[in-house]
Amino acid sequence: MYNILVCDDDKEIVSAIEIYLSKEGYNVLKAYNGEEVLKILRNNSIHLIILDIMMPIKDGIETLNEIRKTEAIPVIMLSAKSEDEDKIRGLNLGADDYVTKPFNPLELIARVNSGIRRYTKLGVLEDKNNKEIFKTGELVVNDTLKKVTVDGKDVKLTPIEYNILKFLIKNKGVVYSIEQIYENVWEEESYGTENIIAVHIRHIRQKIEINPKEPKYLKVIWGIGYKIENL
Amino acid sequence: MKRDIRNSVFLKAICYILIPIFVIIILLSAIYTEYIIEYPEMLTKSKFYETNRFASIYESKVNTIVYNTNNAKRSYTKIENTEEEIYYNSYNITSKMITYLIIDNETQEIYTNVNITEKTDSLTEIKDLIINEQNLYWNYEGKENIVNTNIENENLKSIKYSQLYEELKEGKYDIYTCLNNEQHEVFLENIIFNLAQKMKWIPTIAIPILIIIIIVMIVYLCISIGHKRGNKEIYLNKVDKWPIEITGIISIILIIFICYFASEINFGIRLSEKIELIVIANLFIIFYIVLYIILAAITTIIIKKIKTGTLIKSSLLYQIVNSILKFCQKIYDTTTRNIELNIKIVLYFIGTTLISVILFNMEGVGLLLLIAFWGYILYKIFKKIDEFKLVKNTTKQIYNGDFEQKIDETLVKGELKELSTYINDIAGGFSNAIQESIKSERLKTELITNVSHDIKTPLTSIINYVDLLKQENIQNEKAKEYIRILDNKSQRLKKLTEDLIEASKVSSGNVKFNIEKINVGELINQSIGEFEDKFKEKGLEIIPNLPNEEIDINADSRYMYRIIENIYSNISKYSLENSRVYIDVKLKEQKVYISFKNISKQKLNITVDELMERFVRGDKSRNTEGSGLGISISKSLTELQNGKFNIQVDGDLFKVELIFKQYKNKEG
Numbered sequence: 001m002y003n004i005l006v007c008d009d010d011k012e013i014v015s016a017i018e019i020y021l022s023k024e025g026y027n028v029l030k031a032y033n034g035e036e037v038l039k040i041l042r043n044n045s046i047h048l049i050i051l052d053i054m055m056p057i058k059d060g061i062e063t064l065n066e067i068r069k070t071e072a073i074p075v076i077m078l079s080a081k082s083e084d085e086d087k088i089r090g091l092n093l094g095a096d097d098y099v100t101k102p103f104n105p106l107e108l109i110a111r112v113n114s115g116i117r118r119y120t121k122l123g124v125l126e127d128k129n130n131k132e133i134f135k136t137g138e139l140v141v142n143d144t145l146k147k148v149t150v151d152g153k154d155v156k157l158t159p160i161e162y163n164i165l166k167f168l169i170k171n172k173g174v175v176y177s178i179e180q181i182y183e184n185v186w187e188e189e190s191y192g193t194e195n196i197i198a199v200h201i202r203h204i205r206q207k208i209e210i211n212p213k214e215p216k217y218l219k220v221i222w223g224i225g226y227k228i229e230n231l
Numbered sequence: 232m233k234r235d236i237r238n239s240v241f242l243k244a245i246c247y248i249l250i251p252i253f254v255i256i257i258l259l260s261a262i263y264t265e266y267i268i269e270y271p272e273m274l275t276k277s278k279f280y281e282t283n284r285f286a287s288i289y290e291s292k293v294n295t296i297v298y299n300t301n302n303a304k305r306s307y308t309k310i311e312n313t314e315e316e317i318y319y320n321s322y323n324i325t326s327k328m329i330t331y332l333i334i335d336n337e338t339q340e341i342y343t344n345v346n347i348t349e350k351t352d353s354l355t356e357i358k359d360l361i362i363n364e365q366n367l368y369w370n371y372e373g374k375e376n377i378v379n380t381n382i383e384n385e386n387l388k389s390i391k392y393s394q395l396y397e398e399l400k401e402g403k404y405d406i407y408t409c410l411n412n413e414q415h416e417v418f419l420e421n422i423i424f425n426l427a428q429k430m431k432w433i434p435t436i437a438i439p440i441l442i443i444i445i446i447v448m449i450v451y452l453c454i455s456i457g458h459k460r461g462n463k464e465i466y467l468n469k470v471d472k473w474p475i476e477i478t479g480i481i482s483i484i485l486i487i488f489i490c491y492f493a494s495e496i497n498f499g500i501r502l503s504e505k506i507e508l509i510v511i512a513n514l515f516i517i518f519y520i521v522l523y524i525i526l527a528a529i530t531t532i533i534i535k536k537i538k539t540g541t542l543i544k545s546s547l548l549y550q551i552v553n554s555i556l557k558f559c560q561k562i563y564d565t566t567t568r569n570i571e572l573n574i575k576i577v578l579y580f581i582g583t584t585l586i587s588v589i590l591f592n593m594e595g596v597g598l599l600l601l602i603a604f605w606g607y608i609l610y611k612i613f614k615k616i617d618e619f620k621l622v623k624n625t626t627k628q629i630y631n632g633d634f635e636q637k638i639d640e641t642l643v644k645g646e647l648k649e650l651s652t653y654i655n656d657i658a659g660g661f662s663n664a665i666q667e668s669i670k671s672e673r674l675k676t677e678l679i680t681n682v683s684h685d686i687k688t689p690l691t692s693i694i695n696y697v698d699l700l701k702q703e704n705i706q707n708e709k710a711k712e713y714i715r716i717l718d719n720k721s722q723r724l725k726k727l728t729e730d731l732i733e734a735s736k737v738s739s740g741n742v743k744f745n746i747e748k749i750n751v752g753e754l755i756n757q758s759i760g761e762f763e764d765k766f767k768e769k770g771l772e773i774i775p776n777l778p779n780e781e782i783d784i785n786a787d788s789r790y791m792y793r794i795i796e797n798i799y800s801n802i803s804k805y806s807l808e809n810s811r812v813y814i815d816v817k818l819k820e821q822k823v824y825i826s827f828k829n830i831s832k833q834k835l836n837i838t839v840d841e842l843m844e845r846f847v848r849g850d851k852s853r854n855t856e857g858s859g860l861g862i863s864i865s866k867s868l869t870e871l872q873n874g875k876f877n878i879q880v881d882g883d884l885f886k887v888e889l890i891f892k893q894y895k896n897k898e899g
Binding site for chain 1: 691694695698721725729748750751753758760763788
């Protein structure tokens with residue numbers, strides 16, 4: 001049983017999150033401001049914190065600063081501010097993830113699961129010598145087994161999707177245009193089938209990403225191409 | 232509706248046609264009256280040939296023939312093979328009216344204009360030839376003897392030839408003449424005489440009646456001219472609006488031309504008798520009609536102008552005089568408007584002139600003083616110019632937007648000081664107004680963002696608890712339906728708040744762009760891939776038409792996708808199901824045109840401008856998904872990236888066009 005600390009000045013939101021997480025089998029501890037978070041942290045063993053930014057007494061950013069002085073546990077920031085600057089600031093201060101209000105409950109749960117998995121399975125032996133295994137973040141493509149996992153969970157891809165993903169993860173961090181992807185995966189010259197690739201990419205994203213609209217691994221660079229982020 | 236007699240085109244036409252006919256009848260009657268006064272024998276004699284007038288014409292003709300024959304015998308040619316000495320001349324024009332035979336009693340030579348053949352050899356036969364066919368003849372044999380005249384004319388019988396030549400008087404010639412009835416001079420007079428005989432009654436009865444009718448018709452025309460069916464006002468056509476001088480001059484020129492032409496023709500008739508009488512009559516009738524039309528037209532125009540009161544106002548003379556008067560008024564106004572300042576200037580002028588004259592007349596020291604005086608005046612003028620320059624330059628700076636500028640009022644004097652105060656006040660007002668408006672715009676954006684953030688927190692609870700409700704095992708179908716609606720609307724509220732924040736940021740220009748090179752073809756293909764499902768759901772077929780070569784633009788890739796995403800979402804929401812969507816990329820004159828064309832599901836009953844406005848959607852209703860901000864956001868984002876965003880609506884065809892400058896490599 002993992003302990004998750006949820007903090008938001010809005011009691012109903014905290015209660016809702018509690019309901020969702022309880023269903024997933026987590027033990028939830030509740031706090032309504034930064035001071036309470038720090039107090040609970042001192043007395044309990046917490047595995048993940050969901051932290052609202054705009055709070056009275058002590059706000060999320062300040063609290064995060066305090067937490068990071070002693071703890072390395074995953075922190076998911078929760079905020080009504082959806083601007084890029086806010087996200088970047090939060091992530092730079094040591095947050096592991098950033099969820100904007102109003103959020104999709106399923107997405108929040110997925111992110112909590114991901115965070116917990118990463119935190120608890122940290123240090124698991126990796127076979128770095130195996131050339132048939134490609135990895136970025138928690139996305140693993142095992143070419144020997146033709147298996148794709150995200151956060152340890154199996155993902156089912158069609159052969160074409162698998163080939164596209166393999167090609168991109170092999171060259172992670174490099175941006176490829178639709179034409180280049182087609183020519184490399186199909187190994188023939190492309191002609192007029194461009195947006196089929198775009199459709200496949202979207203399908204892959206829907207399978208491997210928690211929020212396909214804000215992808216973590218398979219990024220879309222509009223007007224240029226696609227890439228697998230090197231994490 | 233009561234029929235107005237003034238509007239009858241038929242009646243007017245009748246008047247226009249009858250007036251000239253009546254006038255010519257009156258004219259002829261007048262001529263006739265004059266004729267009677269000149270020739271009173273008209274009343275006593277029944278035939279023209281009996282009149283004194285005829286006798287005198289005949290007499291003068293015979294006179295001319297004898298004179299010409301006597302003086303120009305060489306113009307006759309001798310006829311061969313006859314017993315007598317006969318001379319013939321057919322070219323004697325003046326004698327065409329008369330067929331003649333003249334016998335010279337001294338030489339027994341015969342002169343004639345009858346074409347005598349060889350067969351007619353005896354003199355008696357020739358005489359008969361002349362007389363036989365005509366019954367109007369007059370013969371003269373020897374001294375003062377008048378014989379054989381067949382014409383019942385006492386005057387002709389008793390011609391004494393007192394004015395004739397000596398030769399004739401002394402019985403040098405025997406003359407046999409016969410009237411050639413068809414010659415026009417006599418013929419015309421004969422016709423007029425006969426006509427006049429028949430129409431003796433006309434002058435006394437017809438003239439007064441006709442004059443009255445004409446007056447009635449003219450009065451009617453004067454009243455009705457300019458009235459047209461369906462028009463209450465006097466109707467003026469283009470020609471009517473010309474200044475009266477122009478129409479007047481044109482008609483005078485025409486009249487002069489006609490008169491000149493008529494007199495030329497009259498002169499031509501006198502030269503040649505060959506022109507048919509009927510041709511002459513027709514020509515004069517045509518002249519008369521043309522003249523009448525011109526006169527009628529000009530009169531009509533003048534009457535219309537008088538009726539509308541524009542006769543004087545539209546005349547050139549009036550306009551010229553009026554503009555001169557206005558000009559004078561202007562001069563008067565400008566002098567009197569600033570009377571104080573003007574008096575001041577005049578006083579200065581007189582003063583300086585007086586002082587100058589006095590100093591000039593003083594000589595010596597006076598001249599030096601004069602130079603000093605003028606130096607001082609010049610200094611004053613230059614100083615004023617300097618002050619004016621200061622005011623002008625500062626005002627220009629304010630005009631260019633620097634509202635913080637102030638004219639230093641201590642540096643200017645008099646009228647300029649007053650002006651400076653006003654300008655400073657205006658600049659201050661502007662400065663305040665602009666700062667206020669910037670502040671209020673910023674406050675508005677902040678307010679929208681803050682309120683949206685505040686909405687988001689309760690909205691989070693709503694969405695979460697609705698989701699939790701969905702997971703509860705509720706059996707009530709109605710409750711399930713209600714939850715579905717709640718779910719729908721809360722999701723829409725979420726989208727709305729997000730769009731609202733974006734729209735307010737974008738429209739206030741509060742966006743940071745990361746400009747880079749973007750391949751348009753790639754962007755379109757990627758975006759189609761993203762929307763493929765949504766388009767398929769509605770049965771929309773996407774037909775991209777991309778050029779073969781690579782086309783690049785300079786833009787922020789994420790915002791470019793945002794623009795296209797909004798357009799696509801618009802297309803998927805408002806397109807007619809199972810229709811086609813065309814996406815064209817074109818390169819023209821280093822500009823990239825990206826156009827999206829689709830067929831609208833609903834009638835587009837609003838203008839393009841309304842579409843562009845925030846919160847307006849195609850059907851003006853608000854019950855479908857979306858916030859209505861998409862187009863507005865896309866437009867702002869496009870324009871912030873120096874692009875153009877155009878919408879065209881052509882029937883049900885909805886077209887969005889993005890125009891960007893083509894990417895240019897800095898090296899090439």
